[in-house]
Amino acid sequence: MSILIKNGYVIYGENLDVIRADVYIEGNRISKVGKNLNIGADYVIDARGKVISPGFINAHTHSPMVLLRGLADDLPLMEWLQSYVWPMERKLKPEHIYWGALLGIIEMIKSGTTAFVDMYFHMEGVAKASEEAGIRAYLSYGMVDLGDEEKRNAEIKETLKLLEFIEKLDSSRIEFFFGPHAPYTCSPELLKWVREKADESKKRITIHINETKDEVKQIKEKYGKTPVEFLDELGFLKSDVTAAHGVWLTDREIEILAKKGVTIVHNPASNMKLGSGVMPLEKLLRAGVNIALGTDGAASNNNLDMIEEMKLVSLLHKVHNLNPTLADARTVFKMATQNGAKALNLDAGAIKEGALADIVVIDFNKPHLRPITNIISHIVYSANGNDVETTIIDGEIVMLDGEVLTIDEEKALDKVQKIVDELR
Ligand SMILES: CSC[C@H]1O[C@@H](n2cnc3c(O)ncnc32)[C@H](O)[C@@H]1O
């Protein structure tokens, strides 16, 4: 299959140069970017007045949590999890997870996300939904043992089951991640097991760290050190670790994260909504830590729109530091694209010849996106996910002119409504 996208404003390369050009895709890769490409293609997209952008990478979410959207708002993390989220999650069956993930994936595709990192349970359903929808997915089973050996063995079994399932699926778009939930829910034994298995299998790891003040206090009381020091002393931290949140970090912890090449995923909406705090973004960037961007789950955000997330990062750090020069549009655009790709070791996140064709077309023929002047600024500060018109993943058109081609969207909406009506 070949696709020619014509006459667009292309956000080109890692430097985000905006050029008027065509983009030619052959198979699953970008083959040529240039003016007036005179090449025959199976499919031609007219991008006049539109922007051809790298797809967004949601580096931390829990896609089936769309089922819990609106379940409990205006609460701090622990009360939200313990009193509302976990009791509801105990009721979720594999079929619920499949439909929830499908709805979450439709939402992501429609708002320009081409790859996501997920942590949840009954993940076989998330893999199936991702495969059907055509999105790129990095899937982990969220392990929680709370120091209990029997529970630990059960969690290990579930993780290995998912690993085997994904290996057998043998999809070019779906990969396995290890997913220990957090240092406050996982024992040192479990974290050490994850590190050993990750080294052995060459698979990557995702985890929550330093999200709230309380959790940091809990780890300090239990182990006599901060969470990052604790993980480091276990030998857990390496460049294959993608850690969500990183809100409450000491200077020493930032130094360790930078030295070990850990990626931190910033989730500003979730951190603001749960009142968790403000991540020290400037310090992390200055230390050279790779910062990607995520939405977290739809129950703490409450959507999966990466374009909205970019605006939130920028505004949050400007107001928190009383400094409008911080978290500028180009920096946050890179967080949502190329930094995410770096965390996944994925040859995407920028439009250039040879890269994977994970591309979105954003329609600028709209009042709130005119005049066309500073395109990156418009995407970050003026646009939202609804402005994404076409989504191409791995060289396949999964959404065209706002319509998802791979999934029956209406059926997914109805099915999720029925499930949630029954569960609640
Ligand atoms: C065990 S599967 C993943 C687990 O994580 C929970 N979760 C959702 N959002 C957050 C968050 O911000 N911090 C910590 N844990 C979170 C989710 O509900 C699942 O139980």
Ligand SMILES: [Zn+2]
């Ligand atoms: Zn999370």
